[in-house]
Every structure is written in structure tokens, then in C-alpha cells.
Amino acid sequence: MAMNLNMAGGAQGMMKEGSTLADGVDEAVLKNIGATKQLAKIVQSSLGPNGMKKLIINHLGKTLVSSDCGTIARELEVVHPAAQMVSMASAAQDSEVGDGTNLVVSFSGELLKLAEELLRTGLHTSEIVQGYELAYAECVRVLPELEVARVKNVRDAAEVAKAIEPVVAAKHEGVEGILSKVIADACVAVLPPAPEAPILKADQVRIAKLRGGDVASSTMMKGMIVMRPSETTVQQLEDRSKVVAFNCGVEMATTETKGTVLIRTADELINYNKSEERALEAIVKEIADSGVKLVISGGSVSEMAVHFLEKYQLMCLKITSKWELRRLCGATGCTALVRLGAPTPEEMGSVSKVSTKELGGRTVTVLEQLGDAQTKIATVVLRAATASLIDDLERAVDDGVNAVRMLCKDPRLLAGGGACEMELSKRLRDYCEASTGMDHYALAKFADAFEVVPRALAETSGLDQTKVIAELRDQHAAGDATAGVDLAATLSGGGTGAPVRDGYAVKESALRLAVDAAVTVLRVDQIIMSKPAGGPKK
């Protein structure tokens, strides 16, 4: 069956020296499968709330401790071309959905592993591909039937918190109760008011990382935290102060063209400096007269400007990042001006309360919107003892926010803890029974592949996986479509099914990407690598 054309010698002669070529089932397909299997094996143990973490030292020497598959796949620096495809699929899931990256890698790895068995029994790759695609089509048809619940109101923080708890738990078990509530509060706070459609951008929830303290003291607030104090001595502002933001620096404009000031008389010399000072003072006074209390500068703030800001008792924040400035504008509702001068009332923003605090050894400025004041930005303040832990928490928050984002788009929920996968597996097996022809084998394997999820969950929880799978199969056969792995039951066998829910959109996208990746890898029958060009290695 295998295509052993033995053309290696011929093709090799055709190409530049140093090129390598591999083809056929043995040389190419099985090798590719082997590599993806290895990648899947590495990340599989990180699946679920009890997933283990990986300690990675990346090429910059930075230490990462994480169980987030997106991060792991990115930092592992996979070089094998086939494994890279799977890793890219998980990256796509990460950027599109933000969660379920592990499912992509694990599931496509499992699909390929089972395909290998079929290949060894003599099936042709195209038959497997066909069978897998058929199975995927059936899954897509069945999946909507598996919906078990729906988030009724995405503006209800308590309901959202419950829905995203499993997502946070999967990344950082033990703190999901605290974190998911904080995340939900933050997300709900930035949703546009009721009549408008709830649309959330992941960018709207900021994360401030403060080392020290513990996770339980993490909080959320409407508004932003700026990691530096005010430039002037005005440190606190109360009662809805007006804000103006400048894209430029707060200083005297200098000419771009090289210019020299020509002085002809002694009076000119004496007044030269004074006139410049007066000009700047006039601008600052104008700003102060417009009622503004807080000046945000996107560029430098000259010492002279600080002097006058101080004189008129204005608070001044220097924000060097353009992105940060844009977010601050969003948080306060002001428009960034490109020229120094007094703003019109429409261009001004407002902020309920500004205070300077010392958090975790750093002086920060907190811009808060109290009460029901609208804001486009909310901040999750994360606290933890170590830098690597806090980075990992940040990834958990990112996933949580993304989960809320997806819920806003699609409020449907599926049974979690492997229940959904077990049910799909069961349905597919039924479907497979009815099919005839060569597809049958691939369909059966596809159904088996779903079991990788409950198996991984059981394994990381220290349960007997064979027993768990058997029990789950039993329950699903008996018609309980929501039976999943009970992760809390670490002492005895699991399988009682905790009410864990997964987002529908996440699962759908993960399945699609996993199948796509697996099928693409299977379809490759020849690998040609030209000799890498000389020069410095990356």
C-alpha cells in the first residue's frame, strides 16, 4: 500500500547539494505523526484544572512556569515542520478564542496517533482523511444538540463568574473562585450599557501585576492604574475631576528645522528667556482656566512645564506608551490632543477619583471611576508572591476575559469535564455502526480520539484512567449525556459529573482547528528541505 517509489536518489540529484528529501508513509507520514505525538504528549499533562505546569527557560533566559498550552507551545520553539503546524493551530486558537489551546494540540495529536495505527494496518492516508472529515462533519451536526445551558444575561456578573470558573480553574486551580469573580466584575463593568449589544474586547480589561501579597488580595477596579506617580506634588483628586490628554509633550514646541535665534539688542537678550517662560505659562494657565485638574502627557514634560503646572495646582501624568495613552483616553473618555492648549468641553474627559498609593513597593497612580460612571477600561489588580506565579495568573485572567468575550458572542454552554467529548464519542460510534465501507475504520478511531480528554483529566488528577473511561462510557450509554470526570474525587474513582461547563464557541473552534491540523499533517507525503542558507543562525 505504501508509496515506496524509491525516488530519493533521483530527486536528490535534481536538487542542490545538502537538500534532503523524505517521502512515503514510512519516511514522511509516520515521522510527522511521531513528532506531533511528542508535542501532544508534552502538553497533554497540562490539560484541565489539575494539569501540571512546565518550567521553561526561554531563549532570553526568562523563567516561565505555566500550564497554559498557548504559552508552552510558543515558548517551546518547536522546529519540526509537522509539529509546528499543530503548534500554529493552537496559536490560532489562542488568538481567535483565547482558550482551549490544549484541546487543539491534544486532540490532533490523538487523531494522528490513531491514524498511525490505521496506516500500519494498511489503510491509505486519503481514506483516513476522508473518514476524519466525515466524522468532523457529523460532530458539527451533533454539537448544537449537546447544549446544556446558556448564559442568560452576560451583564450579570455572578452568572458570568460561574460560567468562566472552569476556564480559570483549568489554568490556575485553587484560586478560581476569587479570580473568576474579579474577572467577571471587570468584564461586566466595561460592557456598553443595556440597549447596546454586549461586545467585549480583550484589550478593555487591563492587568496590573503587583508582586507581594497573595492571590486572595487581588481585586478589580473601574479605571486604570498607572505605574508612576504624578509629576507634580498634587497627588490626589476627588469629585469627578476633568482630564485632558496630549499626544505631544507638555513643553515649549521646538522647531524641527535647525534654527538660530538672532538677537540684535541688549533688551532682546534680556527678554528672550522671559518671553518663552511667559508663553508657556499662558498655555498652562489656559488649560487650568478651562477647569482641567489632570493633565496627561504622551511625551516629555519639561521642568519648566512642571513648574507652572505646580503653580496652577494641576496634577500631571507622563505616559510614554501610545497604547497606554489611548487606553487612558478610553478610561476617562477624553480625546488626545496633538497640540498643547486648552481643550474644548467635548475633548475633556473626567475621572471620579485619582489617588497615589504604594502597592507592593511601587508608587502607582490609581484613576478610578466610581459608582455607575461609564468606562471602557477596567483593571484587574493581581497580587502574588513570585514573578513567575503572577505571570501565570495573568495568563489565567487573559483566558477568563477571552471566555467572557466568547460568551458575549455565543452564550451557549456545553457540559465540561470531558462529558461533551464522551457524548460526541458515543454519538459518533453510533453513526459509525451505521456506516459501511472504508470510512468505518477512521470514524471509529475519531470516536476513540475524543477519549483523550477524560483520560488526561483523570490522569492529572491521579485517578485510574481505565476505570474512569469505563464508567463514563457506561453512563453515557445509559443516556446521561452530561457525565464527566469528577476532579474533586481524588480518593476513589470519579465519574459522578460535577456541574462544569465549557463555552460552545471554544469547543467548536478547537475541534475545527485540531481536525484541520491533523488532516493537513496526514496529507503530507513528501518533505523537502533545502539546505539552510549561511549567515548567522536565528
Added chain:
Amino acid sequence: MMAPPRGMPGGYGQQPGIILLREGTDTSQGKAQLISNINACGAVVDAVRSTLGPRGMDKLMYDGTKVTISNDGATIMKLLDIVHPAARVLAEISMSQDSEVGDGTTSVVLLAGEMLKQVKPFVEDGLHPQTIARGVRKAVGLISKRLAEVAVDMPPDQRRRRLEILAGTALNSKLIANYKDLFAPMVVDAVIALDPLLLDLKLVGVKKVPGGSVTDSFFVQGVAFKKTFSYAGFEQMTKSFDNAKVLCLNVELELKSEKENAEVRISDPDDYQSIVDAEWKIIYDKLALCVECGANVVLSKLPIGDLATQYFADRGLFCAGRVAADDLGRVCKATGAVIQTSVQDMDRPGVLGLCAHFEEKQVGGERYNVFTGCPAAKTATIVLRGGSEQFIEESHRSIHDALMIAKRGAGDSRVVGGGGAVEMELSRYLRVEGLKCDGKDQLVLCAVAKALEVIPTQLAQNSGFDPTDILNALRKKHLDEDGLWYGVDCDNEGIQDTLEKEIWEPALNKANSLLAACEAACVILKIDETVRNPRSQDPGAAAGGQTLQQQHARTSQAMGGRGMAGMMGRGGRGVRRLK
């Protein structure tokens, strides 16, 4: 220190050498990896173990240029330059403890390391690390609750005394322990002087003056800084004022061109003199404005030239140029002055600062400008004296720790007994609670209970006592009703009620270090794979911890493999085979 390379057979075992990761990448996984990580942490703990407590020893570190002597956990960790990834996690918590709490950096590392050491046998026996991590977290949850229960809330009217005791306890284990009666009140004065809302320790200046004896160190309720570079005319200046008015400037008082980009062009030679006069007029105007505003003391971030110095001296003013920005900032905080970048409008109120007394004083070989009796006085300065530079450096670190402790203590009035007393109590409680649990949690809880005993054990050991005897006595005592606060007596071999003996620690700090230790232990337990990518500058170079021979062995092994290894075109140098 890395775990042995992974050598388990693959699922089908017949694919030689598939290269998945970039060449030079080093991976290790599984139980062996975890054990190796725990061992590495053990090595770190051993490095700081002996520094704990009043009888702890110091470490001398030489980094090729500078000698540092310290017994501060975080300082040692920083200088140790740990490369082992898991051990680095441990080092990180000590630094986080340092930035958050300031003191107790050694005990955090010790506790986390001991927890790992105590659960290591369970890992070896095949207990799932997740189960252990969950147990550890449960244990810490229980003891945090217990800690809150037993913590003693001190009455607010004894705030000052409480802070002094807390600072004293912190200083106990430091180099300057013998002088704690001198320093503890100083530290408390400094913290009390600060703005109670912000408690910004940056406003407490610590100035180091080598020479003299430690006992010559003194505290200034205000600001002191070293005399700046001064020009001729300085000698004639008045160097002491009562009720001084202070002017802080960000202006250069020197005769020089105003702007870089200005050019003077004159057509009539007679005008030349007028331009020269104008320049003189500018500087004289500035000086006149400074004098007119009524200031006695003029300070500037920028240089004050000899012309200005002489001018001020003639008019009975004091001036100092090139004052460091943070010193000037503290002068502003203390006196209420506002830094002026222009001399134009200084006749407004609120520009000048006030202080009851200004003086230039001789301290050791240096002259110091000292501002005392400041009305706004939200700042303080401690001037440290001492024989050698290292001694002063270490004293500075100790003072910093004590300041941090006093700062935390200022916000929260609950304290616990030190000397390992609170750890013994938590250990006892956890052991009782542990026995109430069934399942594997019981094992872990008891292991954490045992781990807590490392603090008194180490205290006793560092003091040269028999730790077993002390620990037995403590365990027995803690079973009694009144034995709650019994800890190690480091001076006289035995045990004592540390709460009564006024060895106190803020409850907040203890809670923080327990949580930090727990977090670190859990993080390390949950790692099931360590991957070390080659650094971007030197791909394929040694992943630390592995000898060159090992690398060569691996290289040749990889080269021999067929398939992808040959295909990669890079000859597979330094590439690990994963299976």
C-alpha cells in the same frame, strides 16, 4: 543539577531521533525532574540556613570586584546569581518578601525549602504531586486562619512602644543587634515622622558616613545631606539660621549663555558693551529676586557659581548648588517649599519652605547641611557611622529591614511571638487538624506541620544548642494551656515566653511569609517538565548544569541517528533526541 535526560521508550519505539525542538534545547520531565528540582531548592536553603536568628552567621560574598558581608536572605539570594530554574523560583520569593515586607526573607526560603523536603518522600512513593500541592494549600489555609485567631491585638495607646519592640526584634538578628537600643527608637521616630497615609520609605534618608563608632550614628527629624561642592566665597557665608526660610531652585545661577540656539549679531561696535552688560544684568536680576523673596537658604539642583556664592554671602544668605534630586525632594517635603524652575514669580506665598533651625555641621570627616524642626516634617534622616564600608552597608540593610517592619507594624497592630513560638503553635495546631482528616491530606498536613518546626530547630542550631532537646521542650510546652508563646531562648539555652520577653513580629508579616512559602512550594510541585531553550545569542551552547562531556555524548548520539537528524541540515549538533 538537571534531571537525567529522559530516556523512556516511545510508544512504538521505532522512530530514531525525531527532532521536535530547537537544537540545544534541554528538557527533563517526570518524577526524577521533580526530585531534582526539590534537591536544587534544598541546596539554596542550605546556603542561607545558617544566617537565621540572632545567633545566625553572616556570609561574605566576593563577586570579583566588591565584597559584601550580609545575613539578609534577599541580599544573599541576589548575589548568589542562581541559574537553576527551580531554585530561582525560591530566590524570587525571598526577593518578593523583601520588597513587600522587608524582613523575614531567610525564613520564607527556609520554610518553602523545608515543606518541599518534607513532601519529597511522598513524591518518591508515587503520590501525585497535584494531591500534595492541594494538601499544602489546605494546610496553609488552616494555619493562616489559626494565625489570625492567636495574633494579639495590642492596644493603640502603646503604639510607639509596640513599634519599638517590633523594630528591636527585627534588629536582633542583625549585625547591629548590640546597638538596637540606639537604633530601634530611631527607626520608629523615622516611621512616625512619615505621612501616615503613604508611608513612603523613600522619604527616610539613610546617610552613610564611614568613620567614628556606631554609637555616633544619629537621627535628624528633618533632612541632612552632605555639603555640596562650593565655590569661593563659601567661607564667608552664614552657616546657621533659626527659623530659616528655604528656597529650592531648579535654576542655574551662573554667568553663561541663556540659550544654546541664540546668536548675537551687532552692527555697531558700541552695542558690544551693552550686550555684555545685559548678560550681567540677567544674572544680577536673578540673584536679586532670590534675595528679595526673603529666603535665608538657597538650594539648587543645578550649579550655583562663584559669583552667586559671593553675592549671597555678602547679603547673609546660605546657598548650595548641585544638591542631589532626592535630597532636594526631601527638603521640599520637610519644609513645604516648592521647587522653582523660574525665578520670575517667587513673591507668591507657598514658594518658600520653613524650618526651625538650619545648620552646617561637622560629622566625621564630612560637613553636613542639617535642617531640623520642619513644620511639614514628613521626612527623616538617619546618619549611620561605623568603622568599615562593609559594616555600614550591612547596617544600612539592617536599618532598612527594621524600617520596613516598623512601617508594616504601623498599619496593623496585631503581633505574634517570635523566636519560633508562633511556628510551634501553628505546627501543633496543624498536627491536630491533620489527624482529623482522612485520606492523603493527612500525610501532607502532618508533613507541613513538621516543616514549620524548621524555624525553631534552625534557631536552636544556630545558637549552638541541641535542637532536639529544645524542640522536645517546646513541643511539650505547647501542649499546655499557657505555652502558646513559648519559643527558643537564644541567649540562655532553653525556652521562654517570647511574647512576654518582647520578641514580637507583626502578624501580617508572618501571614505573608507563610503564603509566599506555600505558593513557592506549590509552584515547584506542579512542574512536571523543565525545558531550557538555548539562549538566543549562543544557540546550541551548553544548557547550564550539564557537563561538556554529557553534551558531546548526546551530540554524537544524535548525529548517528537517521531520519530527521540528518535532514535538519545543521548536522544535529547538540540536539537532544526526545525518544
